[in-house]
Amino acid sequence: MQTSRHHFWPALAVVAACLGAPALHAQSRGEAKLITATAVMTELRDSRDQQIPQWLLDRAYGIVVVPDVVKVGFWPGGRHGKGVMVVRNDAGKFSEPVFVNLSGGSFGPQIGAQSTDVVLVFTTRRGIDGIADGKVTLGADASVAAGPVGRQATAATDAAFKAEVYSYSRSKGLFAGVALDGSAITIDDKANREFYGRKVGAGDILKGAVTTNSNAAQRFLAAIASSTVPVSTAAPASAGEPATTPAAPSAVKTYPLEEPAK
Numbered sequence: 359m360q361t362s363r364h365h366f367w368p369a370l371a372v373v374a375a376c377l378g379a380p381a382l383h384a385q386s387r388g389e390a391k392l393i394t395a396t397a398v399m400t401e402l403r404d405s406r407d408q409q410i411p412q413w414l415l416d417r418a419y420g421i422v423v424v425p426d427v428v429k430v431g432f433w434p435g436g437r438h439g440k441g442v443m444v445v446r447n448d449a450g451k452f453s454e455p456v457f458v459n460l461s462g463g464s465f466g467p468q469i470g471a472q473s474t475d476v477v478l479v480f481t482t483r484r485g486i487d488g489i490a491d492g493k494v495t496l497g498a499d500a501s502v503a504a505g506p507v508g509r510q511a512t513a514a515t516d517a518a519f520k521a522e523v524y525s526y527s528r529s530k531g532l533f534a535g536v537a538l539d540g541s542a543i544t545i546d547d548k549a550n551r552e553f554y555g556r557k558v559g560a561g562d563i564l565k566g567a568v569t570t571n572s573n574a575a576q577r578f579l580a581a582i583a584s585s586t587v588p589v590s591t592a593a594p595a596s597a598g599e600p601a602t603t604p605a606a607p608s609a610v611k612t613y614p615l616e617e618p619a620k
Contacts, residue, residue: 416587
C-alpha cells in the first residue's frame with residue numbers, strides 16, 4: 359500500500375496535465391489568430407502608401423481583422439476565414455477581442471489569390487449589433503464600400519462617406535479597398551469558448567463583462583490603439599476634408615460616425 363500511495367499523486371498530476379492539454383491547445387489557436395491579426399495591423403500601420411487612412415481608423419466604431427482568408431472550392435467557389443473583432447465603448451476604449459467567421463463569394467480583384475488578409479472598418483453601431491446578434495451580411499444588412507487607401511486618400515468610392523463598413527484586402531503584398539458584398543460575418547462561438555475558457559456571449563465580451571489576461575490579446579489591442587485615436591481629439595478639417603491632426607480634446611464625442619438622432 360505504501361508504494362501505491364507513493365505513486366498516486368504523481369500519476370494524478372500526469373492525468374490532469376493530459377486532460378488540460380486539449381484546453382490549452384484550443385486556447386493557443388485563438389492566441390495564434392490574435393498574433394497574426396496583430397501582424398496585419400502593424401504592417402498596415404507601417405506602410406506609407408498602402409494603409410487605411412488615419413481619419414477613417416480614428417472614426418472606427420469597430421474593427422474586424424481576418425488574416426489568411428482562403429479560397430474554398432472551385433469556380434465560382436467562395437472564401438472563408440476566422441478573425442477577431444473589437445468595438446469601442448462610450449469612452450473610446452476598445453473591447454476585448456471577439457472571434458468571428460467571414461465567409462462569402464469572390465473577393466473582388468483578389469479572386470485568384472490563395473490567401474487574403476481582410477480588414478473591415480465599421481463606422482456605425484448597427485452592423486456591430488447585427489454581428490453580436492448572430493450574423494451580418496455585407497451589402498444587405500449593412501452598406502459596404504471599398505475603402506480608400508493611402509495617407510492622403512479621401513473616400514473617393516463613397517464621396518458622402520455614408521457606408522457603414524469600409525472593406526480592405528491584402529494578398530501577395532498588395533493592399534487595396536475591395537468589394538465584399540454578400541460576405542457574411544458571424545460569431546465564432548466555439549473559438550470564444552475555447553479562448554475564454556467557458557461559454558461566453560459576444561455581447562458580454564463587448565460590454566466588458568468578460569476579460570482576459572492573454573498577452574496575445576493585449577498585444578492586439580495595443581496594435582489597434584496605436585493605429586487609432588478618438589476622433590474627438592482630431593483637429594477640425596476644412597470643408598470637404600477629413601481631420602488628420604490632433605488637437606485639444608473636445609467635450610463633444612463624434613465617434614462612432616453616425617447621423618444624430620432626429
